[in-house]
Amino acid sequence: MIEVHNVQKSFDGNQVLKGINCTFETGKCNLLLGGSGTGKSVLLQCIVGLMQPDLGSITFDGTMFSNNKVQIRQEIRRKIGMLFQGSALFDSMTVYENVEFPLKMLTPEMSRQERRDRVEFCLKRVGLENAGTKMPSEISGGMKKRVGIARAIAPNCTYLFCDEPNSGLDPLTSIKIDELIHEITHEYGITTVVVTHDMNSVIEIGDHIIFLYKGQKLWDGNKDEILNAQVPELKEFIxxxxxxxxxxxxxxxxxxxxxxxxxxxxxxx
The missing domain is CATH 1.20.5 (Single alpha-helices involved in coiled-coils or other helix-helix interfaces)
Structure with a gap:
């Protein structure tokens, strides 16, 4: 479980996050929903430590992350997997090498055979067991997203963050990526946070949804409740x-x- 307490963040006097309080539940797909410029990506970056909040705190399973010792922050970061909006694969590496990369960086104690077994397992889990030798330029956008997911879960992550995972994908591929993220979350009991503005994703995988508007949390609930929500800004968005x-x-x-x-x-x- 990830808990966000009164997180505030400003840039050049413009307050982007205005005292966010929310919880991201373990074993669920937690969606950060909202339009462009509502603070979703800024909140995500504060949670994973790419930005430091001006005020407030963030805890991972009861352990303070923000404002804690560097060593403790590093230990938590090792448990974080990231799926970036553009997949962010290394163009000069094969699919296999991309998935192996975080294992080399974060788990140097693993043997070469252990890394190979883990990479092959993750590629098989996302349906790419025969694509290990391909270069990123040789695979489709949907396959790149799946490689990104395999790379994110390779170090046995406890927390999975996905920034607009359906960006640039056709509707059918988007559904498949949503289903894969949902399956992995429930299968491994991961705390998953998905930044999105896609209502299709909300209806498909919204176990827990947090709606942001102009830097504030206006509503939270699940996909079964959202269509009947009585928040005007949320109704307009939906x-x-x-x-x-x-x-x-x-x-x-x-x-x-x-x-x-x-x-x-x-x-x-």
Missing amino acids: FSSSLVRAAKKVDDETEGGLAAATTDEAINI
């Missing part, structure tokens, strides 16, 4: 998608039909 509007209409009509059928049955009885 129903900007025609697909979600249609899904809500069908849901309402289904509930209305069931209610009517139940009433008819009661009258007949």
Whole structure:
């Protein structure tokens, strides 16, 4: 579990994060939802230590991360896996070498055979067991995302952070990436945090959702609750998608039909 307490962050007098309090739950896909410029990526960078909050604190499973000793921060960082928005693969390395890279950096005690076994396991887990010798330039965008996931989980991460994992992907590939992240989260009991503005991801994998608006947390809940949320800013964001509007209409009509059928049955009885 990751806990964020009153985190604030400003740039040149512009307050981007305005006292964020939230919890990211273990074994769940926790989505940071919001439009562009709402502070999602800044909060993510504060959580993983790429930025230092101006005020507030962040704890990982009860251990203080922000404002703690360098050694403790490094120990926590070793448990963090990152899937970057553009995959961020090394162009000069093969798929295999990309996945092996964090093992060489973070687990120098592993033997070459142990690293090989771990890389092969991770590539197989994301469905790329036959792609190890390929270069990043030889694989598709969806495959690059899967390599990024394999690299992130290679060191047996406890916490997985995904920054816009569906960026630049077609709808079908996006769904597959969402499903893979969801499966890995539940399979290994990882605390996963996904930064997104994609409502399709919310409906597919939103175990726990935190909605940010202008640097503030306005709502949190799950995918079953979000369509009925009564926060005006969230409703405006959600129903900007025609697909979600249609899904809500069908849901309402289904509930209305069931209610009517139940009433008819009661009258007949």
